[in-house]
Amino acid sequence: EVQLLESGGGLVQPGGSLRLSCTASGFTFSSFAMSWVRQAPGKGLEGVSSISGSGGTTIYADSVKGRFTISRDSSKNTLYLQMNSLSAEDTAVYYCAKGIAARAWHFDYWGQGTPVTVSS
Amino acid sequence: EIVMTQSPATLSVSPGERATLSCRASQSVSSNLAWYQQKPGQAPRLLIYGPSTRATGIPARFSGSGSETEFTLTISSLQSEDFAVYYCQQYNNWPLTFGPGTKVDIK
Secondary structure (H helix, E strand, O other), X not given: OOEEEEEOOEEEOOOOOEXXXXXXXXXXXXXXOEEEEEEOOOOOEEEEEEEOOOOOOEEEOOOOOOOEEEEEEOOOOEEXXXXXXXXXXXXXXXXXXXXXXXXXXXXXXXXXXXXXXXXX | OOOEEEEOOEXXXXXXXXEEEEEXXXXXXXXXXXXXXXXXXXXXXXXXXXXXXXXXOOOOOEEEEEEOXXXXXXXXXXXXXXXXXXXXXXXXXXXXXXXXXXXXXXX
16 A cells, blocks of 8 residues: 655744655655645645656755755655755645656656644 | 636545546647646646547546647546546647636535
């Protein structure tokens, strides 16, 4: 059974940093692209960042480019999102999502989400 | 950035009836379009991609069609568990973009 478990969310002040983690199980982690998708309160979905199965390709939304870094550790079956220079606009539930292939940017499994609140 | 629009914003349907949801892209996304279902407090669930391939475990009452800029999700006979918000997503180009959603509620 595929499982994705996010952690690391919480309350952070504007300008602060957080690192989100997503621990995966039930599939060959290195064979699939992984992504972070966020959803602001009461709003729709926004693709934040994706990484290919090999880790050789990383992609970012313009809204987070230069501030967020996606990475993966296949030895730990874990996906990361390092978030710096956070602002109120980054407040959202952050979902970890599994691509359907190594370089696929649509998602067949999602985690339960971890909330990030940026506020003073 | 490819802008995705969905219509209607809200669709009121009686159980057993057919529901037709539309999604439009501001430029061609070829066949790189997916549909998701989201219920309150839950993560989205993949229904359809490619844009007519059902994901694993998705009932046959869900079907997708379209290409380029115009896409449709059809639920042939609504069940109680189908009342939710439905999002389309293009994955032809980054940034990945989602539509604003169509809420399907009980008439």
